[in-house]
Amino acid sequence: MDTTTFETEPTYGLRRVLGQLIPYVLLTISILPIVIGYVWIFVATFSLRTEGLLPKDANGNIGGWTLQNWTFLNDPAVWRATLNSLIIAVGMVVGVGAISSLTGYALSRMNFTGRKGFLSITLILHAFRPEMLLIAIFQVLLFIGGIPVIGSLFGFNTVGGVALVMITLDLPLGVWLMKGFFDNISWDMERAALIDGASRFRVWWEIIIPQIKPGLAALAIFTFITGWNAYLIPFTFTVGSKVANLPVLLNQFSGDTSLVSWNRVAALGLFQLIPIIIFFIFTQEMLLNIYSGGTKGGA
Template sequence: MFLNLEMEVKTESKVKMSTFSKLKRRRKLIISYTILSFLSLPLFLMYVWLFFSSISTDMIAGIIPTNITFENWRFLWENVEIGSKQLPSIWKATWNTFVLASGLTVMEGIISVMAGYALSRMEFPGRHFLLRSIILLHAFPSVALLIAVFYVLDTLGLIDTLWGVMLVKAALQIPMSTYIIKGFFDDVPWDVEWSALIDGCNRINAWYQVVIPLVKPGIAAISIFSFLAGWSEFLLLYAFIFDEKNVTLATYLQKIIGDFQMVDYGLLTAAGLFYMLPVIFFFIFTQKSLMQMNMGGSKHV
């Protein structure tokens, strides 16, 4: 009898503790989401304002849209004229932006994966020095190298080409991507690779068939960052691209601004939204891979 009573008391105590822990966890979640929602609200309202501004000719108090129109989106079906200047096709700019971002993603991904594996698995002279200085290489601002890079691209005949900008951007991005992917390789046990070698694989086959599948989240992460960096690039394009056939969406927006006394803000907001939408959708579909990002052997969620 006393034993049954004691068991009932313990069971009731466990239920109360479980309920209390659930309530405590739920309260923390509510507080966290409330704070995040409050901090994100200004950003959300700015996107809403951009949308309203892009479909109206006037805004009451700068907030409430009036005279709904799609005239600001005319760049989708015709070449826009600002003053005496005609802007290039938005679809040509979109294609160039996609080519730049995709090319940068492929180039940076291939080089970073090979370099990250070498730094993680192989011993060679200067390896430790390279590991210490790799972040320093990434820290160099591109604006400080513009003149030197201009002379290099001009000598190679790559000035005013998307390939030239792609090479420069990749060179600036690869150190950080290599550091990130190295962390993923560090998390792959040596035993897995040794097992493949014992089973008859050579070093390349073991790397490609066994190790690479295990670091796919890392490859996805650096690919996403590379694509976004290429899509949003402006400075290098503005400095090294002169021909309008190589215009991208970033420089297209700069051309809309042009003379600050003649800015069509409705057109600018519509083009800005058009520029952002692919990135927003791209992030929505790839955020799971970003949440698995790994740097230097320690996970960052």
């Protein structure tokens, strides 16, 4: 009996170690191509050539470090496109966050005629691809463009028009996400506030919103990334570099008839990633801090 125990314990320990290592090994193998791709792009932005993971000069020798691929930072069109991307992304964060939180609260807390039908329509709208709606969106933007004052801000070939379309397309996901967060919040504090005479809006703003900040942070991450990386809508409904965003400008850099400098394209692509990384880091930290604080407070 003792011999059997002595032989099986090492085997069990080995299986346990392998069981713990295998997920990490598989995860490392799966993300390795992605990591190599990003390293390749990073090296290419400071290299004279794009081949391999080591910087090379024009003759193929190791050590061809250069900053000439970043000279696009002196181009006013790049900063104009950066501002356009920022307007679209921030506009989406504010617009989708505000409308989704209000709509999600109404769908979660109020009973009104057509509520279930509205929920079903919202879910169906989320299934529509933007490509299917391009002609209809074009007609709507042309109509808005004919309205005095508003047309110059939100019509066709305007950054505001692109932001308006992007907000509309992202609302179904935002509404469902916010409704899910509202459904998980207890009614106790809300009922007490309503009994004390607080209005629905005050309850939503002062009691409910602080409890769903993790949800708002998650929605902000999704909408900011979607708006910052938007390509199809800006490319379709804008003309010229003055209203182009960074993805459209990046396509222009790589789609010119002249010889393409792929190192410059890689540098612009890396430049486009920087704000997303910064926004994600700060938002993720806020998300984790709020979640930890909420968990401790509710314990």
